[in-house]
Every structure is written in C-alpha cells, then in structure tokens.
Amino acid sequence: MTEYLYQRLASALRQQIEQGVWQAGDRLPSIRALSSDHRMAKISVQKALHTLEASGLIEARARSGYFVSPRAVRAGGSQTGDTDSPRTVNLPQLFHEIMARSAAFDLCPGAQLGSPAPHLLRLNRHLGRALRHQPGRKAIYYGDPDGLPTLREQIGARYRSRGCPLDPAEIAITGGCQNSLFLALMACCQPGDTVAVESPAFYGVLQLLQQLGLKVVEIPACPVRGVRAEELEAAVRRWQVKVCVLTPSYATPTGATIPVEEQRKLVALTRRYPLTLVEDDIYGDLGFHLQAEPLKRFDTLGKVILCGSFSKSLSRDLRLGWISGGQFHRRIVQLKLINQLSVSQATQEGLTSFLAEGHYKRHLASVRRQLMNQRDQLVDAITEEWSGPYAHTLPEGGLSLWLELSPAVDTKAAYQALLAHNIVITPGALFTTSSRFDHCLRLSFCQPVTGVRRQAIARIASVLGHQSP
Amino acid sequence: MTEYLYQRLASALRQQIEQGVWQAGDRLPSIRALSSDHRMAKISVQKALHTLEASGLIEARARSGYFVSPRAVRAGGSQTGDTDSPRTVNLPQLFHEIMARSAAFDLCPGAQLGSPAPHLLRLNRHLGRALRHQPGRKAIYYGDPDGLPTLREQIGARYRSRGCPLDPAEIAITGGCQNSLFLALMACCQPGDTVAVESPAFYGVLQLLQQLGLKVVEIPACPVRGVRAEELEAAVRRWQVKVCVLTPSYATPTGATIPVEEQRKLVALTRRYPLTLVEDDIYGDLGFHLQAEPLKRFDTLGKVILCGSFSKSLSRDLRLGWISGGQFHRRIVQLKLINQLSVSQATQEGLTSFLAEGHYKRHLASVRRQLMNQRDQLVDAITEEWSGPYAHTLPEGGLSLWLELSPAVDTKAAYQALLAHNIVITPGALFTTSSRFDHCLRLSFCQPVTGVRRQAIARIASVLGHQSP
Numbered sequence: 005m006t007e008y009l010y011q012r013l014a015s016a017l018r019q020q021i022e023q024g025v026w027q028a029g030d031r032l033p034s035i036r037a038l039s040s041d042h043r044m045a046k047i048s049v050q051k052a053l054h055t056l057e058a059s060g061l062i063e064a065r066a067r068s069g070y071f072v073s074p075r076a077v078r079a080g081g082s083q084t085g086d087t088d089s090p091r092t093v094n095l096p097q098l099f100h101e102i103m104a105r106s107a108a109f110d111l112c113p114g115a116q117l118g119s120p121a122p123h124l125l126r127l128n129r130h131l132g133r134a135l136r137h138q139p140g141r142k143a144i145y146y147g148d149p150d151g152l153p154t155l156r157e158q159i160g161a162r163y164r165s166r167g168c169p170l171d172p173a174e175i176a177i178t179g180g181c182q183n184s185l186f187l188a189l190m191a192c193c194q195p196g197d198t199v200a201v202e203s204p205a206f207y208g209v210l211q212l213l214q215q216l217g218l219k220v221v222e223i224p225a226c227p228v229r230g231v232r233a234e235e236l237e238a239a240v241r242r243w244q245v246k247v248c249v250l251t252p253s254y255a256t257p258t259g260a261t262i263p264v265e266e267q268r269k270l271v272a273l274t275r276r277y278p279l280t281l282v283e284d285d286i287y288g289d290l291g292f293h294l295q296a297e298p299l300k301r302f303d304t305l306g307k308v309i310l311c312g313s314f315s316k317s318l319s320r321d322l323r324l325g326w327i328s329g330g331q332f333h334r335r336i337v338q339l340k341l342i343n344q345l346s347v348s349q350a351t352q353e354g355l356t357s358f359l360a361e362g363h364y365k366r367h368l369a370s371v372r373r374q375l376m377n378q379r380d381q382l383v384d385a386i387t388e389e390w391s392g393p394y395a396h397t398l399p400e401g402g403l404s405l406w407l408e409l410s411p412a413v414d415t416k417a418a419y420q421a422l423l424a425h426n427i428v429i430t431p432g433a434l435f436t437t438s439s440r441f442d443h444c445l446r447l448s449f450c451q452p453v454t455g456v457r458r459q460a461i462a463r464i465a466s467v468l469g470h471q472s473p
Numbered sequence: 474m475t476e477y478l479y480q481r482l483a484s485a486l487r488q489q490i491e492q493g494v495w496q497a498g499d500r501l502p503s504i505r506a507l508s509s510d511h512r513m514a515k516i517s518v519q520k521a522l523h524t525l526e527a528s529g530l531i532e533a534r535a536r537s538g539y540f541v542s543p544r545a546v547r548a549g550g551s552q553t554g555d556t557d558s559p560r561t562v563n564l565p566q567l568f569h570e571i572m573a574r575s576a577a578f579d580l581c582p583g584a585q586l587g588s589p590a591p592h593l594l595r596l597n598r599h600l601g602r603a604l605r606h607q608p609g610r611k612a613i614y615y616g617d618p619d620g621l622p623t624l625r626e627q628i629g630a631r632y633r634s635r636g637c638p639l640d641p642a643e644i645a646i647t648g649g650c651q652n653s654l655f656l657a658l659m660a661c662c663q664p665g666d667t668v669a670v671e672s673p674a675f676y677g678v679l680q681l682l683q684q685l686g687l688k689v690v691e692i693p694a695c696p697v698r699g700v701r702a703e704e705l706e707a708a709v710r711r712w713q714v715k716v717c718v719l720t721p722s723y724a725t726p727t728g729a730t731i732p733v734e735e736q737r738k739l740v741a742l743t744r745r746y747p748l749t750l751v752e753d754d755i756y757g758d759l760g761f762h763l764q765a766e767p768l769k770r771f772d773t774l775g776k777v778i779l780c781g782s783f784s785k786s787l788s789r790d791l792r793l794g795w796i797s798g799g800q801f802h803r804r805i806v807q808l809k810l811i812n813q814l815s816v817s818q819a820t821q822e823g824l825t826s827f828l829a830e831g832h833y834k835r836h837l838a839s840v841r842r843q844l845m846n847q848r849d850q851l852v853d854a855i856t857e858e859w860s861g862p863y864a865h866t867l868p869e870g871g872l873s874l875w876l877e878l879s880p881a882v883d884t885k886a887a888y889q890a891l892l893a894h895n896i897v898i899t900p901g902a903l904f905t906t907s908s909r910f911d912h913c914l915r916l917s918f919c920q921p922v923t924g925v926r927r928q929a930i931a932r933i934a935s936v937l938g939h940q941s942p
Binding site: 103104119120121124131132136138144179180194211319323344346451 | 593
C-alpha cells in the first residue's frame with residue numbers, strides 16, 4: 005500500500021473522529037500543533053485536513069480552524085442490535101424488483117447521461133478488434149473453462165500490485181462477480197447450511213442464500229468499520245456457521261471498510277474454525293485515496309474465496325468476473341463448466357489487450373476522482389436540502405453512502421412513492437432479512453448529483469419528511 | 474412442417490428400412506413400381522432415392538437398382554439393455570477433460586480451419602455496431618433479467634415458424650444452452666431427486682446431475698428413434714422420476730430423432746404423472762431436410778421446459794441461449810438473476826438485428842447443406858477405411874453420428890492413444906454412467922472430413938483394430 009504522509013495523518017484523524025476522540029462540533033488542533041506533534045510539514049498537514057474536509061468529516065470555519073462535522077456517522081455509533089439466530093431467507097418481491105431495476109445505482113434512471121467516457125470508446129475498440137480476430141475459430145471452439153490465460157495473468161498482476169500475489173492458475177474467469185459469489189456458495193455449502201453476512205448486507209447475497217436454500221445469520225456491522233472478528237467468532241461458536249460473506253472494502257450499502265488489523269483477525273478465524281470466507285472485492289479498485297488490499301492476502305490455508313469483476317469500475321456490460329477459490333478452486337471450475345461452459349473469448353481477448361496497454365489503470369485514476377467529486381456533490385445536496393435527525397456515512401471509496409433517519413421513517417413506503425416521480429432509492433429493508441433498517445437508505449453517487457438528480461435529493465427529503473424548511 | 478412429396482417417400486422408405494421391412498442387402502422396388510404405388514412422378518421417386526443414397530442408407534448398383542446398405546443401424550436394432558435403477562452420479566475425470574477440450578466436436582483440434590464463413594463476418598459487424606451504440610448507458614445499467622424484449626420476439630418468431638408459438642414473455646435469455654439446462658434442473662429439482670435421461674445421454678447433462686447432487690435413471694434409447702414413451706412411463710411408475718431430459722431432434726451422440734407420435738405420447742405423460750420434461754433443442758435448427766418441431770408444442774400444462782441456443786448453428790462464442798420455463802418460468806428468471814444478473818446487452822442487440830434482417834435464416838440454409846455434405850464425407854471415409862463388424866447411424870441433422878464396434882473394443886483406451894496423434898474422439902463411456910457403451914464412439918462431422926481429418930479416420934480405425942486390410 006503506497007501511502008503518503010498526509011494520507012497517514014488523514015487516516016489517523018479519521019480514526020480518532022470515528023472513535024469519538026473528537027466529537028461533532030469539536031475543534032481540531034491547529035495546523036501548527038499537528039505539524040509539530042506529527043513531525044511533518046505544514047503543507048502536508050493542510051493536505052490531510054483538505055482530504056477530511058472534502059470527505060465532509062470536518063468543516064473549516066473562517067479564522068477559527070477545523071471542526072468535526074455534525075453529520076458524520078461514527079464508528080460503533082450505530083448499534084444494529086444483537087446477532088439474530090439463523091433463519092431461512094424469505095425475501096419479499098421488492099428484492100427481485102430492485103435487482104431487475106438495474107437502476108438501483110442511479111436515482112433517476114430515465115435522466116440523461118453524459119457523453120460516454122473516452123475509456124469506454126477505447127474499450128470498445130479493443131473488444132471490436134478481438135471480435136474480428138479468428139472469428140471462425142471462436143465460433144467453433146468454446147473457450148478454456150478456466151478462462152483466457154493471458155487475462156488471468158493480467159488479473160494476477162493487478163492483485164500483486166494490491167499486495168496479494170495470485171498465481172494465474174489460482175484464478176478462473178466467470179460471468180461476473182454475482183456469478184462468482186454464486187459459484188463460491190454452491191461450491192462450499194449444502195442446502196440448510198448457515199451462512200453469516202454483514203448486516204446491512206448486499207441484497208444480491210441475501211437472494212443467493214434464499215435461492216440456494218441456505219440459512220442466514222446477520223452479523224451487526226459498523227457502518228464505518230464493518231464486521232468485527234469478535235462478533236463473527238461469537239456467531240461461529242454459537243451456530244454452525246460454515247461460510248461468511250464479507251465485502252472488506254467500500255461495502256454496499258454503507259461504504260464501510262474493515263481496518264487491516266481486523267481483517268487479519270477475521271482470516272485467522274478460518275484457522276481455528278471450519279469456516280470459509282467469501283470475499284466480495286467488487287469495490288476494491290474504487291478507493292479514492294488508498295489502494296485497498298484484499299482479505300485474501302492473509303489467507304494461508306486456501307480458505308478465503310476471492311470474487312471480483314470490472315462491472316463497477318469499468319463496464320457492467322462486460323459480463324465477466326473472476327474467482328480465486330483456494331481449496332475449492334477445482335470444484336468451482338467444474339461448477340462453472342456445467343453452469344455456463346465458458347465466457348466469451350472475444351470479450352476476454354479485448355479486455356486483456358485493454359489491460360495490458362495500461363488503459364484500465366489510467367481509467368481508474370480518473371474514475372476515482374470523479375466518484376469522490378460525486379460523493380461530495382451528494383453530501384452537499386443532502387446538507388442543503390435535508391433537516392431533522394439524520395446521519396450519513398462518508399465512504400472513502402465505492403459507489404454509495406448510507407443514511408440513518410428518524411426511527412419513525414419508513415423508507416420502503418418512500419421507495420414506492422418516489423417511483424411515481426421516476427426516482428429509484430434503495431430502502432434499508434433491502435439489506436437485511438429483519439426490519440432493523442426500515443428507517444435507513446442507501447444513496448448512490450454513481451452519477452453526477454446535478455440537474456434532475458440534484459432535484460431528486462430534495463424530493464426524497466420531502467417524501468421522507470426530512471426536507472429543509 | 475413444409476414437406477415435399479419426395480421427402481415423404483424418403484421418410485416412408487427410411488422408416489421401412491429402420492423397421493426391418495427391407496433388410497441390409499435387400500433390393501428396393503424399382504423406380505417404376507414405386508412411382509405407380511405412391512402415385513408420384515418418376516422424377517420425385519428418383520429424388521427420394523438420391524436423398525436416401527446421399528445419407529448412406531441405400532446404395533445404387535449399376536443396372537440393378539437400389540439396395541439397402543449393410544452398415545445402417547436400424548431402429549430397435551441396438552439393444553442397450555434394461556433401465557438401471559437410480560444411482561448417484563460419480564463421473565471420472567475424463568468427463569471434465571472432454572468438456573474442457575472444447576475440441577470434442579473436432580477430430581483434429583490443431584488442424585487448420587477454412588476461412589471464416591461470410592455470415593460470421595456479418596454477425597461481427599452487427600455485434601460491433603451494437604457495442605458502439607450507447608456504450609455509456611450499457612456500462613452503467615445491467616440488462617433486463619428476462620433479456621432484451623426485441624431478441625425474445627425474434628426467438629418467439631422462430632419457434633412460431635417451427636410450429637411452436639411462444640409469447641416473448643415466456644422466453645428468457647440465458648448464458649447459453651448449458652446454462653439453460655442448469656437453470657431448468659435447479660428450478661425443478663432438489664438434491665437427491667431422480668432425473669431420467671436418454672441413454673446414451675449428453676455428457677453435459679450427466680455432469681450437471683453429478684454437480685447438483687441428483688440421481689440418474691438411464692432410459693435405453695434407440696440410436697435412430699430415441700426414447701419411447703412406454704419405457705419412460707415404466708421408469709416413472711417404478712421410481713419417483715421427477716424430471717426427464719430429452720433431446721428430441723438430432724440428439725448427441727446418436728443423431729436420433731423422436732418420431733412425432735412418440736413425442737406426443739411423451740408429453741402426454743406429464744399430464745398423468747408429476748413429471749417435468751426438459752427439452753434440449755440445441756440441434757433443432759440443424760435438420761438437413763426437415764424443420765424439426767419441438768416437443769414443447771404439445772405442452773398444454775407448462776410442464777415442458779424448452780432450452781436452446783445458437784451455439785451449434787451460428788457461433789459458440791455468443792455465450793447466449795434461451796429458456797421457456799412453463800410453470801417454472803418465474804423461478805427460473807429469479808435463479809438466472811442471482812446466477813449472473815444478465816447477459817451482455819451488446820451481444821443481445823447485435824444478434825437481434827442480425828436475426829431481424831434475415832441473415833440467420835439464410836445462413837441456416839447453407840450450414841445445413843454443408844453439414845449434410847460433411848456427414849456424407851465422414852460416412853464415405855468410414856466405409857473406405859474401416860472393416861470388421863461395425864454399424865453407424867445416419868442422422869438427418871445435427872453434428873455427429875454414433876458407431877457401434879465389436880464388443881471387445883475399448884474406445885476409452887483408444888481415446889488416450891489417439892491424443893498422442895492430436896486426434897480427439899469422444900468415446901461411448903462419456904454418454905453413460907454405466908459401461909454399456911464402452912465399445913461405441915461418437916464422430917462429429919462439424920468440420921469437412923478432408924486432409925488431416927480424413928487421415929484421422931484411418932488412424933482411428935487402425936487404433937481400434939478396425940482398419941481395412
């Protein structure tokens with residue numbers, strides 16, 4: 005992890021704020037004091053403070069210094085209650101509806117999009133070239149069930165650069181990250197088995213558990229720092245938890261990132277218990293400041309199954325993901341074979357040359373900047389349009405933030421009401437099998453929060469009864 | 474089904490030969506006699522005889538007339554024994570190997586291919602155009618989980634033209650025919666359930682049963698006329714068979730086609746028993762003379778699940794298929810959603826315009842001609858190079874024929890020996906969980922049987938001990 009000094013300071017201050025050392029409204033030490041305490045140049049201190057300010061965690065007040073913003077959700081500040089006992093999953097139609105509405109990551113799916121990013125045009129050129137290369141051979145032979153070796157090398161190289169060396173032989177290409185999660189759970193579970201998830205959890209995983217006949221245990225997760233190893237261990241001891249699905253970096257819906265020390269402890273549990281971790285790394289490339297390192301790097305026994313794709317960082321229409329299945333890898337490749345034989349060779353080839361020429365890396369730099377700006381636009385819009393008791397997370401990456409509203413608010417009802425205005429929100433009910441997030445809401449900053457999307461934020465506040473006077 | 478007079482006569486004669494009315498070596502009635510008996514012009518009778526001759530079923534002898542060829546496998550002529558009781562599926566590594574070797578349909582996977590067919594270049598232009606259309610939108614939104622409505626209309630129209638009207642709302646787009654079979658079995662079975670298959674069966678289905686923890690009952694199938702309803706009914710009465718997977722037209726490995734009356738009886742079983750039929754229609758478009766009509770057209774209760782794709786008829790690299798799930802359709806779409814979210818929109822769009830402009834239909838006409846010629850090349854090569862007791866099927870469509878050799882022959886051993894010569898055969902052992910086809914062999918006519926592939930036929934004969942002196 006290449007971390008600049010200013011980033012280290014920003015992280016330290018963020019942690020202190022999250023842990024309540026500095027509380028909402030508190031004044032932070034002066035630049036001079038921080039510079040002297042941390043033995044770093046004032047310019048670096050300033051950069052750290054600007055980072056925290058950009059993320060909405062602190063506010064500058066003219067001639068008074070920096071103050072902790074009142075809206076930031078603090079670590080541990082949101083108690084989601086005890087872990088419920090395992091239950092079969094029986095989700096309402098809403099879950100299917102929201103996945104079918106691929107719009108779940110866009111507030112206003114009907115609204116105009118900007119002109120396509122240059123990287124998409126370039127990606128298309130690579131895909132088009134691959135289509136034209138040996139079309140006769142591609143038409144007659146299915147691709148390698150493990151996936152194109154050169155693509156697996158490229159993906160292995162990316163993980164190496166993220167501190168997690170993976171042999172291409174340990175990587176298989178799949179039909180997307182959801183497909184990888186499906187294969188992972190099929191490979192290591194039998195119907196009736198118990199699977200732990202972070203709570204709130206990704207709705208795609210909850211639906212998977214339902215369709216595969218698996219029981220769920222929801223582990224309360226901090227909206228900032230995710231699941232703690234201690235809580236997972238308690239669940240594993242109490243119930244026969246076979247698998248835990250985790251999104252260590254920039255998880256949906258909260259944007260939570262599990263701290264490195266906690267990651268290490270989570271993986272250590274796989275050495276003490278018959279437990280497999282399924283790591284959903286789909287947001288791993290979308291850190292605004294830091295390059296997230298996957299859980300998988302601590303895995304010495306092959307008990308972490310890593311799943312990822314380029315869908316959130318590059319294009320959802322590639323329909324291509326990957327999996328590194330540890331002990332389960334051979335079984336997973338066999339399942340993949342009978343599930344769908346192989347993945348389009350043209351897509352794999354086109355993507356490989358796009359990656360090999362460095363376009364993805366360049367694209368990531370710009371998409372991270374863009375997402376951070378859009379997150380700030382979203383926070384600004386909320387700050388201006390909303391009132392009443394609410395708090396939101398300030399993710400350092402990913403695509404969405406999490407809002408906790410007054411307990412009386414019903415975001416599921418608001419979802420229905422807002423559909424009439426062509427606005428799609430993702431109510432908290434989608435991220436649990438319980439009712440504990442009925443007053444919560446995920447908002448995405450996947451699109452610029454300007455124009456109709458800016459107006460939508462005001463409309464949502466009004467439907468929820470949280471509008472500014 | 475548009476059937477010409479000469480085709481009707483050809484079918485009648487074929488049936489008589491298959492039923493043993495005319496036996497190997499018998500002389501057929503003269504052209505004059507047939508013309509008078511069937512009240513049709515001599516030219517039509519000649520055309521019928523040429524058709525049968527082209528398919529190797531009869532031979533012309535100068536100034537003597539037409540004789541039944543000694544090599545044609547007759548219906549019911551091949552007894553595969555009784556139906557075994559249900560068993561769990563435990564396949565050797567060979568099954569995985571042969572699927573991984575996408576070469577299973579090409580004798581000589583290393584050999585040169587001809588220049589790509591013009592339709593592939595055209596298909597690529599359609600796919601390329603679709604890639605360039607709204608790339609930004611495609612990158613941000615997942616496609617409709619049911620699949621692109623216009624593509625579903627095109628597929629519905631094709632089935633209408635095959636005598637099986639399907640509403641686009643009853644069709645979902647999947648990641649290929651194997652993916653459709655997977656979804657079908659997941660939707661209607663629980664682990665431990667018993668599934669009937671035709672014997673010999675497609676190895677992809679046997680592997681599916683293994684991975685999904687399903688038990689198999691193999692129903693002996695005639696290599697020419699497939700499974701009989703009576704035999705399936707006996708199995709259903711004796712064991713709790715929940716599902717039967719059938720390939721009614723040009724099944725792999727034999728090329729068998731279930732006659733219309735038998736199809737009707739098979740579907741009627743679903744009205745009397747708690748039985749679902751899964752129809753594998755992947756070869757349905759590859760009839761040389763007739764347009765095959767699917768089983769599904771007799772389905773009034775939604776108990777036939779139709780699965781298909783363009784992989785065998787157009788390109789394996791599309792990675793796109795379809796399913797029409799009857800009673801199970803909604804469950805299947807939900808499974809598909811959690812299995813892989815959606816299928817590439819660019820591929821769906823490109824394929825839609827290719828179909829809508831009539832290119833697929835034109836392509837089919839030429840691919841059917843080509844496959845028939847290649848089948849004849851293969852039969853010629855076998856006739857010239859092979860000796861000893863053997864018999865082969867003469868499929869009227871599809872991609873492969875089936876050889877039965879001397880009982881002492883072990884085609885699995887031959888498979889290993891031939892790999893050293895870069896020749897890939899598909900031994901009979903791949904099409905059963907028993908050993909009853911160890912002396913059988915599938916040979917594909919997917920590629921022209923010229924050059925090295927022609928030499929491979931001689932090499933196979935020699936390795937099997939069936940070479941001509």
